[in-house]
Amino acid sequence: MKKLCLNENWQLHEAPLKWGKEYKSQIDRQTDGWYDCSLPADVRMPLIEAGVIKDPVLSDYCRESEWIEDRSWWFRKTFDGSAVCMEDDIVELVLEGLDTRSDIFINGQFIGCHRNVHYPFVYDVKDLLVPGENEIMVRVTSGLEEVAEEDLAELDHAVCLESNNGGEFRGDGRRSFVRRPQYTVGWDWGPKVITIGITGNVCLRSYKTIAIREVHLHTEKLGETARVHAMVNIEDLCFISSKSCDVTVQMVREGAVCAEAKLEKQLLTSGYNYLDLELEVKNPCLWWPNGYGEQPLYEVRVCAACGGETEEYPAFSFGIRTIQLDTSVIAGEDRNFILVVNGKPIYCKGGNWVPNDFIYARVPDEKYHVLTDEAAEANFNMIRVWGGGLYERDLFYELCDQKGLLLWHDFMFACSTYPDHQQWFRDEMRQELDYQTKRLRNHCCMGLYCGTNEVHWIFNSIDNPRWGIEFSYEHQYGLRIANLMAKEIIRNNCPQIPYWNSSPYGGDLPNDDTVGDVHRWHNALMSKKMEERIEAKDYDTIESKFVSEYGFIGPCCRKSTEEYMDGASMDREGNIWHMHSNVFEKGTVNAAIEKNYLDHPETLSLDEYILYGGMVHGLMYGYSLEAIRFKEHCGGGLFWMYNDAWGEVGWTIIDYYLRRKIPFYAVKRALAHQKFTMRAADGQLVLQGANDYPEDLEVSGKIGYVSFDGKVKELRDIVLKVPAGERIYLLKEKLPERDYAAGTVMLYTDSDAVDNIWLRTDDMRQLNFGPNPVRTVEIRQEGEDKLVTVTADGFAHGVYAKGDYDCSDCYFDLLPGEVKTFRIKGIGGKEPVIKQVK
Numbered sequence: 001m002k003k004l005c006l007n008e009n010w011q012l013h014e015a016p017l018k019w020g021k022e023y024k025s026q027i028d029r030q031t032d033g034w035y036d037c038s039l040p041a042d043v044r045m046p047l048i049e050a051g052v053i054k055d056p057v058l059s060d061y062c063r064e065s066e067w068i069e070d071r072s073w074w075f076r077k078t079f080d081g082s083a084v085c086m087e088d089d090i091v092e093l094v095l096e097g098l099d100t101r102s103d104i105f106i107n108g109q110f111i112g113c114h115r116n117v118h119y120p121f122v123y124d125v126k127d128l129l130v131p132g133e134n135e136i137m138v139r140v141t142s143g144l145e146e147v148a149e150e151d152l153a154e155l156d157h158a159v160c161l162e163s164n165n166g167g168e169f170r171g172d173g174r175r176s177f178v179r180r181p182q183y184t185v186g187w188d189w190g191p192k193v194i195t196i197g198i199t200g201n202v203c204l205r206s207y208k209t210i211a212i213r214e215v216h217l218h219t220e221k222l223g224e225t226a227r228v229h230a231m232v233n234i235e236d237l238c239f240i241s242s243k244s245c246d247v248t249v250q251m252v253r254e255g256a257v258c259a260e261a262k263l264e265k266q267l268l269t270s271g272y273n274y275l276d277l278e279l280e281v282k283n284p285c286l287w288w289p290n291g292y293g294e295q296p297l298y299e300v301r302v303c304a305a306c307g308g309e310t311e312e313y314p315a316f317s318f319g320i321r322t323i324q325l326d327t328s329v330i331a332g333e334d335r336n337f338i339l340v341v342n343g344k345p346i347y348c349k350g351g352n353w354v355p356n357d358f359i360y361a362r363v364p365d366e367k368y369h370v371l372t373d374e375a376a377e378a379n380f381n382m383i384r385v386w387g388g389g390l391y392e393r394d395l396f397y398e399l400c401d402q403k404g405l406l407l408w409h410d411f412m413f414a415c416s417t418y419p420d421h422q423q424w425f426r427d428e429m430r431q432e433l434d435y436q437t438k439r440l441r442n443h444c445c446m447g448l449y450c451g452t453n454e455v456h457w458i459f460n461s462i463d464n465p466r467w468g469i470e471f472s473y474e475h476q477y478g479l480r481i482a483n484l485m486a487k488e489i490i491r492n493n494c495p496q497i498p499y500w501n502s503s504p505y506g507g508d509l510p511n512d513d514t515v516g517d518v519h520r521w522h523n524a525l526m527s528k529k530m531e532e533r534i535e536a537k538d539y540d541t542i543e544s545k546f547v548s549e550y551g552f553i554g555p556c557c558r559k560s561t562e563e564y565m566d567g568a569s570m571d572r573e574g575n576i577w578h579m580h581s582n583v584f585e586k587g588t589v590n591a592a593i594e595k596n597y598l599d600h601p602e603t604l605s606l607d608e609y610i611l612y613g614g615m616v617h618g619l620m621y622g623y624s625l626e627a628i629r630f631k632e633h634c635g636g637g638l639f640w641m642y643n644d645a646w647g648e649v650g651w652t653i654i655d656y657y658l659r660r661k662i663p664f665y666a667v668k669r670a671l672a673h674q675k676f677t678m679r680a681a682d683g684q685l686v687l688q689g690a691n692d693y694p695e696d697l698e699v700s701g702k703i704g705y706v707s708f709d710g711k712v713k714e715l716r717d718i719v720l721k722v723p724a725g726e727r728i729y730l731l732k733e734k735l736p737e738r739d740y741a742a743g744t745v746m747l748y749t750d751s752d753a754v755d756n757i758w759l760r761t762d763d764m765r766q767l768n769f770g771p772n773p774v775r776t777v778e779i780r781q782e783g784e785d786k787l788v789t790v791t792a793d794g795f796a797h798g799v800y801a802k803g804d805y806d807c808s809d810c811y812f813d814l815l816p817g818e819v820k821t822f823r824i825k826g827i828g829g830k831e832p833v834i835k836q837v838k
Contacts, residue, residue: 001211001311004083004204006136007039012046013074020072021103021110021139027074040097040361042197043073043140057358057646057656058566060576062191063169069142069194076137077202081129088206089237091126093136097200097361100180101143107135115143116179116428117199118391118412119435125204136202142194147174151419155477158459158467160415162186167583176416176478179428181355182388183414188583189641189650193358200393209309210245211235213272215302217442218496219320222342226284226320230261230277232313234304236268243268245306249277251318252299253285268306286342287319287444289381290404291673291692292725295319297401297444317401319444325498330633333514337506337545338635339406339447339498344725347629347692348406348447348636349671350380351653352549355389358645365395370658371643372399378653378664379671381692382406384548384638387453387503388414391436397443406447408548408638409440410503411486414453417469418478420485429481433489441494448498449490451482454519456502457510503548513543517636520550526584534592536620536760539627540679547628551640553582554589554617554663555610556647556655559804563657564647570606581649589649592616596764597837613649614662615798615837618811621653622666623760626677629670629727630688639667665810669755676720676747678759680735685745685759687731689722697722700750705736707743708769708795710816715748741768746815756815758795769795774836777819784828789821790814798837805832 011034013027035046044065047053056062084091093106099117103110106128114121152159152173161171170186172194186192214233221227230249236242245268251259261277285296298320302313326338326345338345356363356371375383383400385392387410400407411433419425440446455478459469469477476483482501490499506516520542525533532538555561561570568576593601593612596619604612621639628637644652653664669675673692678685691697702715720730736745744767745759761767772794780787790799796814801807801824808823824832 002085002088002206006077006079006202006204010037010039010041010075010077010198011035012037012041012043013076015072015074017070017072017141017145021105024105024108024137024139027137039202040197040199041075042099042195042199042359042361043068044193044359045197045362056191056193058564059568060579062193062358066192066194068196069144073140073196074137075140075198076135078133078135081131081134084129084204085206086126086129088126088208090124090211091129091204091206093121093123093125093202093204095121095138095198095200095202097198098138098140099195099197099199100178101141101146103139105135105137116432117181118179118432120200126206138198140196140198142196143178143180144172144174144194147177151177154419154421155417156468158417158469158477160458162188162583165583166586170583176418177425179412179432181360181390182412182416183355183645184358187388189354189648190358190645191579195359195361197361199361207237207311209237209243209307210268210304210311211237212302212304212311212313214438215300215313215442216438216494217300217318218494219322222284222286222320222322224283226281228259228279228281228320230279232275232277232302232304234268234273234275236270236273239270241270243306245304247275247277248303249279250301251279251281252301253296258282258298281320284320287321287401288404288694289341289346289406290376291379291381292341292344292346292404293694295402295404300442316442317398318442319401321444323447323496323498325448325500327515333507334633335506335515335545336633336635337516341406345635346381346406347690347727348382348408348546348638349625349629350375350382350384350405350638351642351667352384352386352638352640353389353643354386354641355645356643357656360390360645367658368393368395368399371654372396372403372405374654374660374664375405375642376403378668379673380405382408382447382636382638383642384408384410384503386410386414386641387412387450391440397440397445400445401443405445407445408448408450408503409446410450410453411436411482413451413455413478413481415458416455416478417459418455418481420478420480421475426480426485429485430489433486434493437489437493441497446494446497448500449486450500450503451486452478452502454503455479455482457504457519460509463509463511506545513545515545517546517548518544520544520547524550525552525588530588530591533588534595534616534620536623539624540630540681542628542631542634545633546635547637549638549640550624551651552617552620552624553585553650554661555613555649556661557659557804558607558610560647560655560657560659561606561610572602572609580647582651585649589613589616592620598765611662611837615811617661618663618666619764621663622670625667625670627679629690630677630679632727632729659804660806662811665807665812669809669812672755674722674754676730676749676754676757678745678747678757680759680761683735685731685733685735686729687747688727689720689730690727691722692725694724696724697754699754701748703731703747704745705738705743706746706816708767708816709742709772710794712743713816718747720749741766748815748818752821756818758813758815764797769797771838772796772816774799774814774834776834779832784826786824786827786832787821788824788832788834789819790834791817791819793817796836800835800837802833802835811837
């Protein structure tokens with residue numbers, strides 16, 4: 001395969017929406033009004049650069065560019081045909097991302113219409129190319145303009161709109177008919193920014209004699225030797241003749257060939273040829289999720305020789321591992337929901353992933369590197385790719401492979417019914433799902449495919465009768481795709497990857513605690529009762545087998561807040577502040593601050609609001625993730641959400657500008673690969689140990705009641721042992737009868753690698769821990785970093801280094817007499833200021 005990249009030196013022109021493809025000649029005659037751009041490009045990118053519009057993720061500027069969806073946008077590029085090998089049999093034009101309704105021309109010839117951002121447009125253009133200057137032109141619109149009121153009536157207008165939930169100017173019911181990233185019409189966590197553009201790469205690729213169309217590897221058997229099956233699909237480009245072909249597949253690690261399989265003089269017939277090869281890898285290095293082991297990757301090289309031509313498939317990485325979904329019976333109606341990797345049950349922990357910008361075409365590679373690094377740093381071993389976004393670029397999946405981040409990957413359906421009773425929609429979805437499952441199946445990070453986000457749950461007539469939806473076999477409102485088509489395609493393309501119909505799903509009704517996964521919202525932050533929204537201890541009542549969504553909200557740091565407000569008033573009652581606050585906020589942050597810290601939080605300064613708001617955000621995430629992990633039969637806990645597409649008071653722990661929010665550290669501690677957790681229930685103290693690592697954990701320490709002032713210490717020695725990769729209960733005994741406003745049960749470990757812990761029995765402001773000053777024992781320079789050692793005689797809450805620093809730990813609690821060392825990265829010669837939350 002030869003490849004010519006065509007991403008550079010494009011031009012963009014705006015025209016009336018009614019100017020369809022038949023207006024190409026009028027566009028050709030336009031000499032003014034062209035904007036220069038390179039791909040990938042959303043139309044807003046050159047418009048922002050030219051000063052025509054302001055960045056829609058800042059202030060309230062999103063409203064100022066809504067007119068963009070009511071226009072047509074024409075991209076054009078010229079290139080020299082001499083760069084194309086015209087001796088090849090086919091020369092394919094590949095447009096990887098078209099958002100969304102597109103008409104494509106080559107040298108004035110219309111070659112096709114494309115209506116789906118989730119799979120590429122591919123067309124053999126060899127016969128249309130000329131030796132000199134060639135032109136590509138693409139007309140792109142939002143696609144929403146083609147959806148009529150009559151179409152929505154077929155779905156009974158059953159589409160979730162944030163305008164019904166306090167999200168003014170957010171939502172568009174037409175999204176159900178358009179295969180675009182659904183979130184771009186606006187969601188609870190962001191504005192309406194209808195994307196339009198060529199949002200992927202563009203290239204010409206050419207082949208002679210044969211083309212290797214696809215390669216699929218999967219691990220069939222593990223042992224001292226791993227057996228890996230390879231399928232290679234080679235297309236014989238001659239329509240009438242057969243050929244003889246030699247095929248080689250190699251697996252390479254650290255420069256050495258570890259396994260090789262060959263087929264010699266294989267007969268190829270015209271068109272596709274599916275060839276199967278077996279590779280034996282001796283002493284295989286197994287791939288594990290983060291914490292459970294290493295992430296070794298093999299390079300896969302595939303070569304085919306035919307008729308004097310040699311074709312090489314692009315090399316890719318592959319991890320040797322097996323994966324299954326255990327849904328076996330626990331007791332009665334209760335079933336497990338546990339991912340099993342290499343025969344080992346994995347507790348899945350992490351967060352939900354959304355696109356990284358409301359103009360997703362401009363997301364730099366750096367964001368993917370930072371966000372996957374930070375996820376691994378926060379002890380994630382799973383990320384859920386949410387179904388209202390998009391299938392991410394290749395880099396994201398490669399980084400997840402490298403960092404041991406399993407993916408729960410939704411297909412792109414969210415919070416809506418869909419017209420799968422119409423044949424054109426089913427055809428689109430078949431192409432989309434077939435393409436994406438083939439594209440992603442070789443990634444060892446792929447843990448589970450999921451059919452939809454909340455479609456089964458929201459629109460069934462028992463859970464939500466207000467929609468008035470009654471399913472029939474011929475009119476399934478989107479469930480046909482998830483229940484039938486997706487399973488068929490996965491069975492054909494990647495049956496080794498588990499599939500789940502929806503999220504939430506399982507049991508008599510979706511969101512049942514007995515089977516499958518749940519979204520814990522209506523009895524938590526989305527409850528109409530404020531006391532349920534802000535009570536951390538409610539998470540101790542969870543009996544779910546897997547929690548794939550739940551969350552709390554909090555502010556970004558001051559620097560990020562100032563960036564996204566872009567000079568607007570910081571009035572927390574103002575319209576712009578409200579626009580950058582999640583629609584479910586509804587006073588929750590202030591209520592949680594009042595519950596845990598102080599009265600009249602509305603009077604706090606901005607810095608105080610950010611501090612206390614961040615602390616309650618961290619409290620809710622830290623406590624809830626501990627509580628979910630504490631449950632013996634729960635297979636995972638994923639909070640909503642990890643990253644952000646713009647700046648707001650919202651769910652995330654990493655903000656739009658890649659800065660850590662205060663809850664980042666609470667999440668990191670809660671998801672530590674080796675951790676102890678205490679809970680009190682029915683007068684009993686229960687201690688759990690969790691050890692993800694492949695080595696057994698043995699820690700000595702002291703446990704018992706300690707007063708917050710440190711003057712009472714009723715400690716006894718204890719030795720704690722947790723087998724490799726296990727969660728077990730280590731201790732269950734009567735809770736001592738003591739004053740739990742003045743102290744609590746504390747566990748001191750003798751290991752610097754495992755945190756000390758304390759039993760939280762009440763709201764923070766009900767605990768009498770008083771002012772216990774933190775003392776800095778030592779500050780040691782280590783390159784550009786500083787190692788800071790602190791201690792306190794009594795209990796010190798929320799100890800932090802003031803400033804936007806990258807710390808190994810921050811906003812942590814110190815137990816009486818505890819000595820703790822943490823790292824501040826990149827601080828150079830500055831002297832850190834250590835503070836604590838009062």
